[in-house]
Amino acid sequence: MAVGELAKAVNGAIGDFTGRPGTTSERTVFRWLSGKNRWPQERQRRGLEIVTGLPVIALGFVPRGKSKSVPALPEDPDMRRRQFFGAAAGTAAAAIPLAPPASARPSRVGTSDVIRLRDDVERLVALDAERGGHGLEQAALDGAAEALRLQKQSTTQRVRQRLFALASDFTATAAWSLIDAGQLDGAGRHLDRALTLAGLAQDSEMTMQVWNLRAMLARQSRDYPEAVASSQAAQATAIARRSPLHASLAHARTAVGLAHNGEARAALGCLGRAEDALAKADLAQPRSTWMSFYSPAELYSLTAIVRDVVGQPAQAEAASHRALAALPETYRRNRAHTTARLALAQLHQDDVEQACATSGQVFTIMAGTPLPGRMRQLLGDFQRDLIARAPSAHIAHDWMDRYRTEWSSS
Incomplete structure (x- = not known):
């Protein structure tokens, strides 16, 4: 009733x-x-x-x-x-969950529309966690277009700002889809648009999401100074200044950029600040959908990257194991990615046979789902390092022969 x-x-x-x-x-x-x-x-x-x-x-x-x-x-x-x-x-x-078609909805726009679109964002995030963000770009852009259409009909400033924030969230998700797929050219354009929408929403959390993704895009493009600058911009947002959880992510992302930029000491310092901030965070508090991925498990994963890049593969291996132990089962893509990082850490300790066995688990974890482009690139790094470190050429060739089919069909 x-x-x-x-x-x-x-x-x-x-x-x-x-x-x-x-x-x-x-x-x-x-x-x-x-x-x-x-x-x-x-x-x-x-x-x-x-x-x-x-x-x-x-x-x-x-x-x-x-x-x-x-x-x-x-x-x-x-x-x-x-x-x-x-x-x-x-x-x-x-408030009934099943929304009617747009043509059948009343002209008045309000909280129920915001809730419906937020549920759509949550569904995209769940798909990303399960199989990766690749392939979600158009669905995310459609969501952004719907949010912008509705904000023009809204009668209250509060609802308009929330719809702008959702449009930013959807557009950032579209950018992430391209980043995860390894299709970097269009991601920057989406992020520029998402940043504009976050400004219209006056939403510092959406602004931080954009800078976080901008840091990831720059790192994927091997523009490490921009990766550091973007993550430092994330640190400067209002939400990062008042929320230890957000501050922890921003510091961890900065640590990754600094490590790749050859600044090992600064990277480890940022990593320590990320750990300190996370220790202060109340992980039981509600959080925005885009931040649902960040947890001790994710910090362990980022720690593994930093430790391996700065030349501490044993510590990287330990961090990867801790990440895998803490990751929820539903985060299949993250589990596969962390497993690939574990294989690299083992390889960098010259434990070649174990590294080859570990890397093979990536294909098992992602069975039935195409590998995201970002994961393919990581496995490409593993293959390159395997060729350089294998004590005999046949080990690298055996690995490539064994997984060529899975790789090409993924």
Whole structure:
């Protein structure tokens, strides 16, 4: 019924601006409708305004102690209920998860549209974790276009900014799809657009997401000074200054760039700051969808990269094992990538046979799914180093012969 749907919509709106869903119950809504509660709590008032697009006074509520300065509620309780339901029912019904086609949706744009698009972002992130981001570019761009279309119809500044933020998130996801696929040429263009949209949203977290991806793109392009500068820009965002979790990622990304740029001491210093910041983070707190990947497991993975690049392969191997032990099973692509890094660390200790066996696990982990271009490049690095380090040529040739089919068909 509408009462339950309205309570759910209000709780969802409260969750959007506080980070935790509200606790409004059907009983609370009935108290509003009956007039027993004529002035909801502040969070509930804000939630109602977001859901309905109307000031709470227009819904018939009266501030405590202000009855002489605002219009009184209608005397007839039935009229009061009709007024409240008439204002809220359309938006409450929009809280039902299955959204109708765009042509069938009402022209008013609000929180339910934001929630629907956010769910779409979450689905793309789940696909990325399972098989890699490659192939998601068009779906992400379609999501961005939908968010921008809706923001033009929005009647509130808050909803418009949230839709701009979602458009930035979708566009950054499109850029990530190209980065993961190893198709770097178009990724920068998407990131420029995502940064503009983040600015329009006035959203520092989306701004940090863009700089984080810009650092990854620069590293993939072997432009290590830009990778360092981009990750330092991520450190300077407001969200990184106030959130230890975000600060940890920014420091870790800087460490990777510095390591590749030949600045080993500075890289290890940044790695230490990333560890210190993560120790201060409350990992149980809700977080944005794009940050769901970052955890102790991801920091171990980045640590493995830094340690290997600066010439500490034994420490890199240990960090890779810790990452694999902590990674969720659903993060299949990350597991395969970390396994490839483990193989490189073993190879760099001249444990050639073990490295070859470990690298073969990548194909097993990703069985049934094409290898992302970024992972292919990493395996290409492994093959190049294998040829250089193998005590006899046949070991490298055996590895290439064994996995040529899997590599070419992936």
